[in-house]
Amino acid sequence: MKYIYYSGCSLQGTALEYNVSTRAAMQALGSELVELEDWTCCGASAAEATSYLLAIVLAARNLALGERMEVGADFLIPCSACYLNLARVGEHVKQDPELLNKINEVLSEEGLSYKGGIKARHLLDVVATDFDPEDIDARVKRKLSGVRVAPYYGCQALRPYCSFDDPEQPQSMEPLIEALGAEVHPWTVGAKCCGAALMSTKKNVAIERVTGILAAARGADCIVTVCPMCQINLEGYQAKVSKTRGEALDISILYLPQLMGLALGLSEKELKLNLNLAFTDSFRAKLKTEK
Amino acid sequence: MSAQQLDLTSQAYESAASDAMASIQEKIQACMQCGTCSGSCPNASAMDYTPRQLWRLAQLGQKDEIFNSKTFYLCSACYFCTLRCPRGLPLTETIGALKRIAAAEGIEMYKSSIQFYKSFMDTVRRYGRVREMEFMNRYFLAMKNPFLPFKFASLGLKLMGKGKVSLEMPKFFGKGRLDAMFRKVEELEAKR
Ligand code: SF4
Numbered sequence: 001m002k003y004i005y006y007s008g009c010s011l012q013g014t015a016l017e018y019n020v021s022t023r024a025a026m027q028a029l030g031s032e033l034v035e036l037e038d039w040t041c042c043g044a045s046a047a048e049a050t051s052y053l054l055a056i057v058l059a060a061r062n063l064a065l066g067e068r069m070e071v072g073a074d075f076l077i078p079c080s081a082c083y084l085n086l087a088r089v090g091e092h093v094k095q096d097p098e099l100l101n102k103i104n105e106v107l108s109e110e111g112l113s114y115k116g117g118i119k120a121r122h123l124l125d126v127v128a129t130d131f132d133p134e135d136i137d138a139r140v141k142r143k144l145s146g147v148r149v150a151p152y153y154g155c156q157a158l159r160p161y162c163s164f165d166d167p168e169q170p171q172s173m174e175p176l177i178e179a180l181g182a183e184v185h186p187w188t189v190g191a192k193c194c195g196a197a198l199m200s201t202k203k204n205v206a207i208e209r210v211t212g213i214l215a216a217a218r219g220a221d222c223i224v225t226v227c228p229m230c231q232i233n234l235e236g237y238q239a240k241v242s243k244t245r246g247e248a249l250d251i252s253i254l255y256l257p258q259l260m261g262l263a264l265g266l267s268e269k270e271l272k273l274n275l276n277l278a279f280t281d282s283f284r285a286k287l288k289t290e291k
Numbered sequence: 292m293s294a295q296q297l298d299l300t301s302q303a304y305e306s307a308a309s310d311a312m313a314s315i316q317e318k319i320q321a322c323m324q325c326g327t328c329s330g331s332c333p334n335a336s337a338m339d340y341t342p343r344q345l346w347r348l349a350q351l352g353q354k355d356e357i358f359n360s361k362t363f364y365l366c367s368a369c370y371f372c373t374l375r376c377p378r379g380l381p382l383t384e385t386i387g388a389l390k391r392i393a394a395a396e397g398i399e400m401y402k403s404s405i406q407f408y409k410s411f412m413d414t415v416r417r418y419g420r421v422r423e424m425e426f427m428n429r430y431f432l433a434m435k436n437p438f439l440p441f442k443f444a445s446l447g448l449k450l451m452g453k454g455k456v457s458l459e460m461p462k463f464f465g466k467g468r469l470d471a472m473f474r475k476v477e478e479l480e481a482k483r
């Protein structure tokens with residue numbers, strides 16, 4: 001399968017390991033990622049807070065670039081916020097056809113036009129929908145047996161445009177985790193909010209969200225995420241959370257393609273696990289003994 | 292600039308904001324005050340008005356009440372309320388619209404967020420993409436608050452240890468990569 005790859009800003013910096021491991025894992029699965037040339041920021045949450053039209057056209061610019069490439073492939077987007085911003089354009093144009101004219105009026109400044117014919121999909125959607133767990137199983141080189149994984153989905157990959165999973169009780173990661181030879185940690189907070197950007201504006205509120213998730217992961221060996229924002233909130237404040245709770249809640253936090261990559265035979269280096277802020281020695285030891 | 296011009300500008304702002312408020316009022320008309328949104332909101336306990344109360348205020352056009360409260364500001368865009376609202380109202384996006392009014396009017400309580408978003412968008416306009424550290428520097432400079440970086444210090448140090456962010460100073464020269472698009476959007480929005 002071929003996909004147009006939109007990596008986005010976070011994946012160039014704080015989430016570099018998500019970028020590298022997505023490319024590596026998709027290659028190990030036999031997929032081709034075609035880089036979206038000349039891509040620009042999706043608008044993040046900042047554009048929406050300043051201008052609706054700006055938010056829409058910043059995302060639409062990237063879709064227009066993808067259409068222009070004429071490769072007949074969907075977008076693959078690892079970051080949930082980028083995914084939602086790009087997916088939203090098509091949904092809003094459907095509700096408000098007049099919007100398409102406005103978008104194209106602005107895009108003509110860049111010599112671009114958007115037709116509305118291209119699909120923006122999240123990485124999780126792609127790996128859960130386009131791949132048969134049996135095919136993944138067949139490519140596994142190192143079963144992750146004995147590893148207990150808590151699947152964390154977060155918000156914007158699922159809501160409001162829930163096209164591939166149940167937005168209340170998501171399960172799309174479970175067959176995948178089992179195909180890797182690992183066990184699913186049963187919990188009910190996989191679709192709860194991590195606090196998102198409140199971590200920089202209202203830290204105490206976001207810390208409460210993170211505490212709830214880390215506490216529910218007790219008994220698991222790691223949490224896997226599919227979003228840079230979730231990842232950094234869950235990995236970056238564990239010491240603070242443990243101290244306030246008076247209980248050790250530190251746990252390894254991996255991006256989904258990092259976990260997949262480990263099972264697909266890729267090295268820690270190829271998956272940039274050295275960049276994770278929470279990758280515990282006990283988890284590493286477990287991986288070694290479970291060969 | 293003369294006093295008269297200033298007056299006109301603020302009047303223009305007022306009317307744009309009251310248009311925006313009227314469109315929110317209209318959007319939220321069908322709310323039946325069932326409280327599903329409040330029950331679904333992960334941050335409701337930290338809010339002064341619950342989401343349900345916020346939507347009642349919006350129906351009544353109580354702009355001051357809304358912008359003196361912390362509710363819209365505490366939304367983390369989890370989309371649970373949007374998903375579950377039995378009336379199918381676009382609640383999370385409407386909170387986005389409230390944030391835009393707060394930004395346009397320079398609501399005091401919301402000031403650091405406005406500056407955060409503005410610095411972010413300046414970086415996007417200039418380079419097309421965001422280099423995280425540079426935008427943070429812009430933000431700190433814009434806030435003129437030397438103590439602010441300490442709020443981010445512990446995570447920043449961890450990230451720096453991983454070589455993920457570098458300490459660079461923003462560059463203030465050159466033509467913006469997305470100037471043309473930004474200008475066109477401003478032009479279209481002024482027309483409305
Ligand atoms: S869930 Fe919808 S209808 Fe119910 S109170 Fe909230 S906004 Fe109103």
Ligand code: SF4
Nearest residue numbers: 332366367369370372
């Ligand atoms: S989208 Fe915002 S208001 Fe709605 S439930 Fe989530 S945090 Fe609460």
